[in-house]
Amino acid sequence: MKVTIVGAGNVGATCADAIAYRRIASEIVLLDIREGFAEGKALDIMQTQTTLGFNTKVSGSTNDYSKTAGSDVVVITSGIPRKPGMTREELIGINAGIVKSVAESLLQHSPNAIVVVVSNPMDTMTYLTLKATGLPKNRIIGMGGALDSSRFKTYLSQALDKPANDIHGMVIGGHGDTTMIPLTRLAAYNGVPVSEFLSTERLEKVAADTMVGGATLTALLGTSAWYAPGASVAYLVDSILNDQKKMIPCSVLLEGEYGQSDICIGVPCIIGKNGIEKIVAIDLNDEEKAKFAKSADAVRAMNADLKSVLA
Ligand SMILES: NC(=O)C1=CN([C@@H]2O[C@H](COP(=O)(O)OP(=O)(O)OC[C@H]3O[C@@H](n4cnc5c(N)ncnc54)[C@H](O)[C@@H]3O)[C@@H](O)[C@H]2O)C=CC1
Numbered sequence: 001m002k003v004t005i006v007g008a009g010n011v012g013a014t015c016a017d018a019i020a021y022r023r024i025a026s027e028i029v030l031l032d033i034r035e036g037f038a039e040g041k042a043l044d045i046m047q048t049q050t051t052l053g054f055n056t057k058v059s060g061s062t063n064d065y066s067k068t069a070g071s072d073v074v075v076i077t078s079g080i081p082r083k084p085g086m087t088r089e090e091l092i093g094i095n096a097g098i099v100k101s102v103a104e105s106l107l108q109h110s111p112n113a114i115v116v117v118v119s120n121p122m123d124t125m126t127y128l129t130l131k132a133t134g135l136p137k138n139r140i141i142g143m144g145g146a147l148d149s150s151r152f153k154t155y156l157s158q159a160l161d162k163p164a165n166d167i168h169g170m171v172i173g174g175h176g177d178t179t180m181i182p183l184t185r186l187a188a189y190n191g192v193p194v195s196e197f198l199s200t201e202r203l204e205k206v207a208a209d210t211m212v213g214g215a216t217l218t219a220l221l222g223t224s225a226w227y228a229p230g231a232s233v234a235y236l237v238d239s240i241l242n243d244q245k246k247m248i249p250c251s252v253l254l255e256g257e258y259g260q261s262d263i264c265i266g267v268p269c270i271i272g273k274n275g276i277e278k279i280v281a282i283d284l285n286d287e288e289k290a291k292f293a294k295s296a297d298a299v300r301a302m303n304a305d306l307k308s309v310l311a
């Protein structure tokens with residue numbers, strides 16, 4: 001199976017590294033506009049083959065899309081990351097044009113690919129990709145919920161002082177500092193609701209830390225994060241290529257689900273060889289429903305800014 005990753009920067013290269021190391025694909029192409037950059041990252045990853053023990057072929061390309069031909073999955077990480085103090089939404093002006101042209105170029109060479117959108121503001125870029133390409137909704141997947149949920153579980157594991165892999169939890173809604181909805185009511189430690197172990201105040205702190213998880217890292221690093229984002233993309237690509245049918249919160253076009261239409265936003269999805277195979281309707285309580293409606297309003301407002309790019 002062949003995976004192309006556009007953008008060989010922090011997130012794209014980390015994603016390629018994780019996919020190669022975990023033997024998720026047989027071939028990976030990294031593509032970037034920066035002369036020689038993707039080739040360099042690919043060569044560096046290839047030189048870990050014998051020490052890490054994988055045989056995935058990784059190659060780089062400077063903007064030559066013919067090398068990406070016949071990809072099963074394409075991942076879009078091209079564009080600028082935020083700097084400390086910025087929101088993801090502020091990136092729309094530069095990233096919208098990049099994401100649209102990259103999506104179109106990718107599909108010319110891989111017309112049957114499933115597209116994973118990572119560039120921010122991710123929900124808006126997912127909607128843009130859907131509108132610009134006209135692909136069916138199952139083939140356009142926005143990656144944000146997998147990452148936000150992994151941060152949520154990390155913060156829960158720290159609060160509980162229990163192993164992260166014994167914890168289940170999901171974050172739905174927009175992939176933004178104020179639009180994420182960590183579902184604390186449904187989070188569990190080995191099947192037991194986390195509210196049995198943590199006070200309401202502690203759970204509220206976990207939720208608040210999760211929502212600003214990306215901003216916290218951006219302040220610490222001077223640019224946004226890459227290890228957890230790259231690993232989250234690999235996790236999603238694994239579920240697609242190996243038809244794992246994992247339930248992963250992803251940004252997907254809603255057509256009435258969760259009371260919303262004509263918007264891409266994070267909801268739990270079954271991810272398999274056809275991309276989004278099912279949107280899972282979970283029974284939200286009134287408070288969660290209200291938060292989801294508010295999150296959707298904010299995400300929808302951003303889509304309005306795409307008018308000039310989509311014209
Ligand atoms: N959805 C999510 O959960 C996450 C999204 N992101 C987003 O991913 C994007 C990438 O972040 P980083 O990798 O940290 O940035 P980066 O700056 O390290 O890498 C971006 C790469 O894109 C390349 N690029 C720019 N325009 C291009 C084009 N037209 N064609 C091909 N390549 C092009 C650049 O040369 C650069 O190498 C940002 O928009 C960031 O906000 C980052 C982390 C998580």
Ligand SMILES: O=C([O-])CC(=O)C(=O)O
Nearest residue numbers: 082088120214215224225
């Ligand atoms: O915070 C950012 O800008 C990058 C991102 O989406 C994340 O790490 O969640």
